[in-house]
Structures are given as structure tokens and as C-alpha cells.
Amino acid sequence: xxxxxxxxxxxxxxxxxxxxxxxxxxxxxxxEALEWARERNVPILLxxxxxxxxxxxxxxxxxxxxxxxxxxxxxxFVCIKVDREERPDLDAVYMNATVAMTGQGGxxxxxxxxxxxxxxxxxxxxxxxxxxxxxxxxxxxxxxxxTWRNRRGEVDDxxxxxxxxxxxxxxxxxxxxxxxxxxxxxxxxxxxxxxEDRDRGGFGGAPKFPPSMLLEGLLRSYERTGAEPVLRTVExxxxxxxxxxxxxxxxxxxxxxxxxAGWVVPxxxxxxxxxxxxxxxxxxxxxxxxSPLAHRVTAxxxxxxxxxxxxxxxxxxxxxxxxxxxxxGLTYVWTPQELTDVLGTEDGAWAADTFSVTPxxxxxxxxxxxxxxxDPSDDHRFAAVRARLFxxxxxxxQPARDDKVVTAWNGLAITALAEAGGALGRPEWVWAAxxxxxxxxxxxxxxxxxxxxxxxxxxxxxxxxxxxxGALATGLLTLHQVTGAREWLDAATGLLDTALxxxxxxxxxxxxxxxxxxxxxxxxxPRDPLDGVTPSGASSITEALSTAASLVDADHSARYAAAAxxxxxxxALALQRAPRSAGNWLAVAEASVRGPLxxxxxxxxxxxxxxxxxxxxxxxxxxxxxxxxxxPLLADRPQHGGAPTAYVCRGFVCDRPxxxxxxxxxxxxxx
Numbered sequence: 001x002x003x004x005x006x007x008x009x010x011x012x013x014x015x016x017x018x019x020x021x022x023x024x025x026x027x028x029x030x031x032e033a034l035e036w037a038r039e040r041n042v043p044i045l046l047x048x049x050x051x052x053x054x055x056x057x058x059x060x061x062x063x064x065x066x067x068x069x070x071x072x073x074x075x076x077f078v079c080i081k082v083d084r085e086e087r088p089d090l091d092a093v094y095m096n097a098t099v100a101m102t103g104q105g106g107x108x109x110x111x112x113x114x115x116x117x118x119x120x121x122x123x124x125x126x127x128x129x130x131x132x133x134x135x136x137x138x139x140x141x142x143x144x145x146x147t148w149r150n151r152r153g154e155v156d157d158x159x160x161x162x163x164x165x166x167x168x169x170x171x172x173x174x175x176x177x178x179x180x181x182x183x184x185x186x187x188x189x190x191x192x193x194x195x196e197d198r199d200r201g202g203f204g205g206a207p208k209f210p211p212s213m214l215l216e217g218l219l220r221s222y223e224r225t226g227a228e229p230v231l232r233t234v235e236x237x238x239x240x241x242x243x244x245x246x247x248x249x250x251x252x253x254x255x256x257x258x259x260x261a262g263w264v265v266p267x268x269x270x271x272x273x274x275x276x277x278x279x280x281x282x283x284x285x286x287x288x289x290x291s292p293l294a295h296r297v298t299a300x301x302x303x304x305x306x307x308x309x310x311x312x313x314x315x316x317x318x319x320x321x322x323x324x325x326x327x328x329g330l331t332y333v334w335t336p337q338e339l340t341d342v343l344g345t346e347d348g349a350w351a352a353d354t355f356s357v358t359p360x361x362x363x364x365x366x367x368x369x370x371x372x373x374x375d376p377s378d379d380h381r382f383a384a385v386r387a388r389l390f391x392x393x394x395x396x397x398q399p400a401r402d403d404k405v406v407t408a409w410n411g412l413a414i415t416a417l418a419e420a421g422g423a424l425g426r427p428e429w430v431w432a433a434x435x436x437x438x439x440x441x442x443x444x445x446x447x448x449x450x451x452x453x454x455x456x457x458x459x460x461x462x463x464x465x466x467x468x469x470g471a472l473a474t475g476l477l478t479l480h481q482v483t484g485a486r487e488w489l490d491a492a493t494g495l496l497d498t499a500l501x502x503x504x505x506x507x508x509x510x511x512x513x514x515x516x517x518x519x520x521x522x523x524x525x526p527r528d529p530l531d532g533v534t535p536s537g538a539s540s541i542t543e544a545l546s547t548a549a550s551l552v553d554a555d556h557s558a559r560y561a562a563a564a565x566x567x568x569x570x571x572a573l574a575l576q577r578a579p580r581s582a583g584n585w586l587a588v589a590e591a592s593v594r595g596p597l598x599x600x601x602x603x604x605x606x607x608x609x610x611x612x613x614x615x616x617x618x619x620x621x622x623x624x625x626x627x628x629x630x631x632p633l634l635a636d637r638p639q640h641g642g643a644p645t646a647y648v649c650r651g652f653v654c655d656r657p658x659x660x661x662x663x664x665x666x667x668x669x670x671x
Contacts, residue, residue: 003027003036003078012453012460013083014402015051019060023070026081029090037078037115043148043155044113045077045141048091050084051402052256052269052319054328055125056108061326062128063137069128072138076145077112084109085318085406086453086462089515092526096169097162098122112144117523118159166524172511173529177572180589184572188579188586189221189230195580196233197261201240203580206261210241210254212277213531216619217586219284223618224590231289238285241278242297245362245369248332249355250390252300253308254278256322256533264362265369268329268399269322272309273534275301276316276412283420284619293375298420302429305413311403313443313457314435316413318406321399331396333367334389342392343385351385405454407444407468408534410436414475422482423614430482437479440472441491448498449516466514469499470540477547482614484626489551496548499541500563510566512538530574535584542567543588550598550622553632568592591620595650599668600633601625603644612661613646616668 007027008020019026027033029046037044047064049056063069073079084091084107091109097119099105105124112121121144126137135143148155178184192214195203202208215234222230241247244263246255253275255266279301286294309316324330334357340348351357355370362368376382414433421429443459444451450464450472476492479485502516505527514526514537529538542564549561568589574582575589591597599617601610603625610625617623624631628638639645643659648667655667 003032004074008081011083012404012455012458013051013086014400014404014455015049015056015083015085016081018051019064019081022060022064023067023074024064024079025070025074026079029080029082029087033078033080034115034117040078041115042077043120043144044115044117045073045079046082046094046109046111046113047079048082048084048094048109048111049107050319051400051404052271052321053107054267054269054322055106057323057326059108059125059137063126066128069138069141072141076141076148078115083404085402085404086460088452088467089465089519089522089526092514092528093166093522093524094119094122096166096524096526098124100162100165100169114155114159118163119523120155120159120162163523170524170527172505172508172527173570173573175508175510175570177569178576180568180572180575180592182593184575185221185586185589185593186225188575188582189218189227191579192218193229193233196236198236200262201237202261202263203237207257207259207267208246208261208263209257209533210246210274210278211237211580211583212274212281213535213583213587214580215583216277216281216284217583217590219281219288220587220590220619223288224594234285235289235291238282238291238297239293242282242293243372243374245371247297247372248304249370249372250386250393251304251308252297252302253304254301264371267322268332270304270308270320271409271533272305272316272318272406273409273412275305275309276409276416277534279305279420280412280416283416283424287423287615295424298424302417302420302426305417306429306432309401310432311405313439314432315405315439315443315454316410316436318402318404318409320401324397324399329363329367329369331393331399333361333363333369335361335367339389342389347381347385347388350381351389354382354385403455405439405444407440407450407452407464408471408540410440411468411471411473411475412534414472415478418475418478418482423617425611430479433475433479434483437472437476437488437491448494450495450498463516463519465516466499466503466512466537467534467540469495469503470537470542470544471535473499473544474540474547477544477551480551480631481622481624484624484630486631489548489631492544493548493552493556496541496544496560500559503537503541504563508570510563510568510570512541512567529571530578530581531584532581538567539571539582539584539588542571543584543591546588546592546596547622550596551624551631551633557632564592587620591618594618594621595653597621598633598647598649599623600637600647600649601644602628602634602637602639602647604639607644609644609646609659609661609664612664613668616665618668 008016094111095105101122246258246263246266282298336352339351357368417429417433451459452462473492473495476488480488505511545560545564549557571585599613624633645657648655
């Protein structure tokens with residue numbers, strides 16, 4: 001393979017393929033590219049982004065598509081392009097370096113490295129001409145080249161200093177924190193509630209990202225304590241997001257974040273992980289409170305996933321872009337005249353009032369993002385208007401879809417669809433979750449090890465990381481609980497056994513690395529225990545281990561439970577000091593302090609007793625239904641009097657078996 005040309009055409013990442021026609025001689029990350037930099041004695045220009053990133057597209061158009069800029073890049077650097085979603089390990093390492101050098105990070109990320117991969121200068125977006133105190137991109141390229149050639153000692157010293165800091169700051173969370181118990185969780189919840197924006201929902205100021213995991217943790221806290229202020233916080237944020245512009249009022253699903261504090265104007269990309277996590281939360285809220293809004297948002301979010309992100313094979317694509325034909329929001333925003341053009345004068349005016357579309361607009365050039373600040377009084381008219389607007393919108397140019405299938409994010413989708421479908425009586429969602437799981441186990445599991453992603457059925461080379469194992473195992477365990485099928489339990493335990501063999505820190509009990517012990521060696525081995533926009537690998541694998549411990553035989557159970565307990569103990573400091581960055585940890589801990597709660601329904605056919613258990617079980621509870629002795633949790637648990645029988649246990653303490661759904665309700669409400 002010649003390296004003196006662009007080599008992205010065969011990539012399994014749509015983001016990389018978007019750059020295959022650039023005049024830049026882009027390479028994929030790998031030993032060949034690094035060796036070429038050594039042979040040429042030039043630095044590496046590493047550009048990291050993702051397909052739905054607006055400013056990534058801007059910099060690509062301004063600089064990477066420009067022949068003169070590309071000539072400078074090709075002459076003085078080995079240029080490597082990375083999809084952060086396909087290589088989160090590389091993204092984590094070099095984002096930490098960027099933040100350390102500049103105090104902030106983001107995408108596109110632009111890093112200059114030695115041929116050994118050590119960063120010596122990092123930044124984000126650079127304009128084609130000097131702007132606002134920033135140098136132009138070509139000025140930066142010439143300055144780095146001059147420094148490399150004439151002050152090489154300074155480069156080497158800077159690189160060594162950065163690498164040392166990356167390794168120092170990448171240590172495990174300190175051991176010896178407080179016990180993970182009710183006082184710790186109460187303190188974490190109180191701290192989160194103090195940060196609530198009570199007027200507009202959410203936490204903190206703009207930009208606002210959907211705090212899906214934090215809301216799930218708070219909802220579980222409410223279920224345990226009955227504390228109404230906690231529920232009010234959850235409901236305020238859930239309603240604000242559902243009624244705001246961040247929620248697609250016509251097509252369902254949520255955008256990645258709101259640029260303002262009121263959830264009005266989104267950054268329009270729609271990510272699989274956000275919508276999977278939000279589907280799980282809204283389905284939980286719907287069954288706990290009966291909220292019609294939560295039920296509607298749940299159904300619309302599931303419909304969005306199945307309609308817009310499901311691939312032909314049955315897995316889920318990563319995202320829809322923020323831009324359409326280079327313009328952000330083009331597909332989604334409306335003016336009053338556009339509403340009238342589609343609906344006519346009377347319905348157009350009604351829709352403008354219903355969706356807060358004003359002459360001045362809430363977005364750009366007098367256009368508005370649709371909001372639904374109150375439920376309309378005429379449900380039939382609303383449904384008809386919404387359908388006509390959606391049909392008209394479908395005729396507009398549409399954002400591109402990133403068809404990359406990411407293991408972890410699909411695991412989140414499996415969990416959400418199976419959990420929501422099982423609890424709310426939507427078997428088609430459970431079926432879709434099973435189809436997705438089969439695709440991942442067939443395509444992404446190679447010689448017993450997970451790969452990170454695939455495209456069009458072709459699996460990529462990058463290895464799966466800890467979050468891939470944790471999220472997929474959790475999804476498979478959810479499927480086992482909902483369907484009773486042993487195949488999902490067996491597949492999940494296989495993943496957990498592999499994770500336990502390759503990801504723990506052998507010197508720090510309960511601490512995990514995000515890459516396997518036999519993965520590619522980078523300048524630092526990434527490890528981030530805090531939750532971000534997705535669950536951290538550590539919290540995700542802890543959730544899976546804790547769940548599996550209640551579902552497997554005694555020998556495996558003890559091993560999984562011990563690993564989960566060690567991991568949870570490490571998270572105590574995060575829950576104590578940074579609970580807003582520990583949303584999934586809070587959810588997992590809330591389930592843990594309840595025992596966890598286990599409900600086993602012995603039945604020969606699907607029963608109302610099992611349906612009642614799934615409706616009423618608090619978040620994180622273990623619910624299994626099936627024939628006696630069909631799974632470890634149903635061992636020696638027969639039906640009483642030939643009727644379906646529920647066994648409710650909290651840890652090692654069990655209530656008396658019951659056959660009446662109302663008695664089961666009383667046991668669970670008393671929990």
C-alpha cells in the first residue's frame with residue numbers, strides 16, 4: 001500500500017470515508033503510518049472527529065479540501081485521520097493531552113505528535129485565515145514545522161512532559177472512600193438537587209446535555225425513598241426536555257444537546273446513545289408515574305430508533321448528522337409561511353401557535369425549532385397536523401446517517417428496547433432488541449473477543465473496549481430476563497469472563513482500564529471511571545456484573561458479586577465528590593443497596609403475575625419468569641397449587657411466595 005496518497009477509501013468508518021477524496025494524504029492509525037513518520041523524520045498531524053460533528057465538517061471544507069493547504073500538510077507531516085467513535089481509546093488519550101495543554105477540548109481535535117505518538121502540541125478547530133487571536137491553520141503548520149526542524153530538543157522535552165502527565169493523571173480512583181450505603185447516596189442526591197435549574201429543568205447552564213443516566217439514578221432513589229422533591233426534579237427535567245426543541249416534535253428522538261439553557265435550540269445531530277439512554281429513562285418514568293407525556297415520548301423515541309437508525313441487518317446506526325447539505329437544522333426548522341404552505345391558513349396558524357413558531361423565529365433567518373409547550377386540546381387535530389408536517393418534512397433534504405454500528409451503543413439500545421418492551425407490553429421492541437443482539441454476536445464477536453464497530457456487515461479491526469463488553473453484557477442480561485432464553489445469559493457470562501480476564505488493574509482491586517491488557521500499546525493506557533454522555537466502562541461493567549450475580553449459579557455468582565463490590569467501592573469517591581459525573585454509578589448503586597431486589601416468577605405460560613412484576617419492579621431490579629428450574633434464579637421454585645408463583649428476595653432475605661398479583665404489588669410497594 002502506497003502511503004503517498006489518501007488511504008481512507010477502504011475504511012469501515014463513514015467519517016473516514018467522508019475524507020477519502022481530500023487532497024490530503026490521510027492515513028488510518030496504525031503501525032505503518034507511524035513507521036512512515038519515523039522514516040521521513042516528520043511529525044504526525046493527528047485529526048480526530050466524528051461524522052455528526054458540525055465543526056469537523058467546517059474545518060474539512062475550509063482546509064482539508066483546499067489543495068494548497070493539503071500540499072503543506074503532505075510535505076511536512078504524516079497525516080492521520082481518526083474517528084473518535086471507532087477509536088475511543090485514541091480519543092481519550094489525546095483529548096486528555098489537549099485539555100492539559102489548552103484547558104479545554106472538543107472536536108475537531110488537532111494534535112501534533114512525535115513518530116512514537118507522543119503529543120507535543122494540541123488544539124481543536126483552526127480557521128483558514130487568522131481570526132479572533134487564533135492563527136490560521138497554515139500558519140500553525142509552518143510554525144510547527146519550523147519548531148520541529150530547528151528546536152527539536154524543545155519538542156522532545158514537551159512531548160516527554162505531556163506523556164508523563166498523562167500517565168500520572170491516568171491512575172485509579174483512590175481506595176478507602178466511604179462505604180456505598182444509604183447515607184452516601186442520600187448525600188449524592190442532595191448535591192445533585194442543589195444544582196437543579198428549577199425554572200428550566202436540567203442542571204447547570206448552557207449548553208445543556210440530556211442528563212439521562214442521572215435522571216435514571218434519581219428515579220431509582222425516589223423509588224427507594226419516596227422523596228417527593230426528588231421526583232419533582234426528575235419530572236421537571238423530563239417535561240422540559242420533552243416539550244423543548246431538543247426533542248423532535250414531529251419525528252421523535254432527541255438531539256445531542258441544547259445550545260441554550262431552556263432546551264429550545266438544539267445542536268441537531270441525533271445520536272444512538274442519547275436516544276437509547278433516554279428511551280430507557282422515559283419508559284421507566286412512564287411505568288412508575290403513568291405520565292401520558294412520558295408514555296408518548298417513550299413510544300416516539302422507540303419509533304425513531306426503529307424507523308431512522310435501524311440498519312438493514314437489524315442493528316442500529318450511530319447517528320444522524322447535524323447538517324443537511326452543509327446547513328445546520330435545514331431539515332427541522334419552520335417559518336409560519338412554511339406551515340401555511342403545507343397545512344393551509346387555518347391549520348397553519350393553529351400549528352404555529354401549537355409549536356411556538358413565531359415571525360421572529362427561535363433559530364436563524366426567522367425560522368423556529370418546533371416546541372410543544374402545552375398539550376393541545378384537540379388530540380385528533382394534533383395527530384393529523386403532525387402527520388402532515390412530518391410527511392412534508394420527509395420530502396425535504398435529509399441529514400446523512402452514520403451507518404457505523406458501535407457495539408456499546410447498540411448494547412444500550414438492546415437494554416432500552418428490551419426493558420421498555422417487556423414492561424410496557426410492546427413485544428415488537430423486544431423482538432428488535434433480539435435481532436440487534438444476534439447481529440452483534442454474529443458479526444462483532446470474533447474468536448471470543450469483541451470488536452468495536454462494523455459497517456455494512458464488515459467488522460472493523462479496532463478492538464472492543466471495556467464499555468463495549470459492559471453495555472452489551474447488560475443488554476444480553478436484560479434480554480434473558482425479558483424472554484427467559486438461556487442463550488442470552490450464556491453469551492453475557494462469556495463476555496463478562498473475558499472482561500474479567502483482560503481489563504482489571506491487577507494492582508488496584510476494583511479499578512479497570514478501558515483497553516485490554518493485550519491491546520495496542522499507546523503512550524498511556526486510558527482509564528476514565530467517570531460517566532460522561534455514556535456510562536463509563538467501569539460503571540457499565542459493574543452494572544453487568546451486579547446483574548449477572550443474581551442470575552447465574554453460585555460459583556459464578558460469588559465471583560461476579562465480589563468484582564462488582566470492589567468496583568463499586570472505588571466509585572464511592574465519585575459519588576461523594578462529583579455525583580453529577582456519576583449518573584450511571586448512582587443508578588447502579590441504588591439497585592445495589594436494595595439487595596439487589598430479585599423477583600422470580602415460576603410459570604408455564606406468560607402470566608399476569610409476571611407482567612405485574614415487570615410493571616412494578618423498581619429500576620435495576622432483577623425480574624425473571626419461566627418454568628421452575630429453567631434458570632438458576634428459578635431453581636427449586638415451583639408453582640404453588642399449579643398457579644404462577646412469585647418469589648421476591650432482597651439480597652439473601654426472601655418474602656413468602658405469592659400467587660395473587662395484588663399481593664405481589666403489596667410486597668413491592670412495601671420495599
